[in-house]
Amino acid sequence: MSDDVTGATGAARPEWPLYEVFVRGKRGLNHVHVGSLHAPDRTMALHNARNLYTRRNEGVSIWVVLAQDITASSPDEKDPFFAPSGDKVYRHPTFYPIPEDVPHI
Amino acid sequence: MSTVTAQETPPGADLEHQAEFDAKVAADQRIEPRDWMPEAYRRTLVRQVSQHAHSEIIGMQPEGDWIASAPSLRRKAILLAKVQDEAGHGLYLYAAAETLGVDRADLTERLIEGRQKYSSIFNYPSLTFADVGVIGWLVDGAAICNQVPLCRSSFGPYSRAMVRICKEESFHQRQGYELLMRMMEGTEGQRRMVQDAVDRWWWPSLMMFGPPDAESPNTRQSMAWRIKRDTNDDLRQKFVDMSVPQAEKLGVTLPDPELAWNGERGHYDFGEPDWVEFKQVVSGAGPKNAERVARRRAAHEKGAWVREAATAYARKHQSAEEATV
Secondary structure (H helix, E strand, O other): OOOOOOOOOOOOOOOOOEEEEEEEOOOOOOEEEEEEEEOOOHHHHHHHHHHHHOOOOOOOEEEEEEHHHOOOOOOOOOOHHHHHHHOOHHHOHHHOOOOOOOOOO | OOOOOOOOOOOOOOHHHHHHHHHHHHOOOOEOOOOOOOHHHHHHHHHHHHHHHHHHHHOHHHHHOOOOOOOOHHHHHHHHHHHHHHHHHHHHHHHHHHOOOOOHHHHHHHHHOOOOOOOHHHHOOOOOHHHHHHHHHHHHHHHHHHHHHHHHOOEHHHHHHHHHHHHHHHHHHHHHHHHHHHHHOOOHHHHHHHHHHHHHHHHHHHHOOOOOHHHOOOHHHHHHOOOOOOOHHHHHHHHHHHHHHHHHHHOOOOOOOOOEEEOOOOEEEOOOOOHHHHHHHHHHHOOOHHHHHHHHHHHHHHOHHHHHHHHHHHHHHHHHHHHHO
8 A cells, every 4th residue: 555544634624524423322321422423514413323323223312512512621541630539538438437237328 | 623533643752651552552441532642553543444444335335236136125125224234334433533533535535546445355246146145144254253353452432333333243144144044945046056155255255354374464563552353364263163063054065175173173174265366356456346446436426416415505504593693
């Protein structure tokens, strides 16, 4: 293969925008991210998402969100953003020793 | 690009990042699009995932040819659903490739300009309706062997796409085997058609696992990165071991005189595929290479007006929405 096919090109092309797709598998569950697709508008995005991600009753509800509208935390696992939860062991039930013979706790 | 896809990696080796990446991969954790990753890892994945996507899209053609000629409404409905699945698989994989910072429209162009490859298996013709069954049984069976381990690929979006795909492939393989069982219950002529299709597809199916390990220089690195989990020869052996009892049950003969159970190894011994033919087909000289790509190009070009109309419609409605705000 002489051609370089792996460069990050084409991002500036005036293409259909990217939508991220979230599906609720059944009533009572959260919507879960399942993938993405391109579509000219929100309605088409929804229809395409139905055809692509729920061909076998995988969902009862779909959300499509413009990927560019998602704000995400930094991918760094040592992100100080999550530091506030790191040192508060007293937020977990296992922090509190209770004698074995105390029932139902 | 979006905030949830890969960022450009800075040039030059970043030792700390590299160590973190290596530790994650070694611990069998997943690498996600915005994580730092070595440029060679990203490029290898782009190539692997996009070629896989192209294979799904081109893979619609050999069976698509039979939709209009399916012998019953039941078979037609099954075949339509299967070919639609292949399109879906292609799209899951293009979506996974895009998280690495490439553009889907670019990848399509590279396919129809013949600059990127796809699985050599789809360059063989589907001559009779029995081919539809054999493609489901053997070709999709081989694809399942290849793809199940990739559900544990180190790259998160690829592994998740593979999980979805593998669930659907099971239908593909079973409908093929069931079709062949029905044909084998039919006339002598139908049984001959099945055997003929098996004779033509068996060796190309074995080639789907790629060249022998000794001639597959990238295997070691890809296995270290855990974007490949088993070697070509191991997967090929697994496929042969799975297929032999299925062939016996079906009542067909696999066209390999060297095929024999080896009690010592606990595996079937089998003959060597024709690697000269393999190289010819991969490099574009297979029976159907030109036709497959030409057809994909024609579909893309003939669909241009649909894409343009959808874009115009979306623009019109967007300005109408803005006007009422």
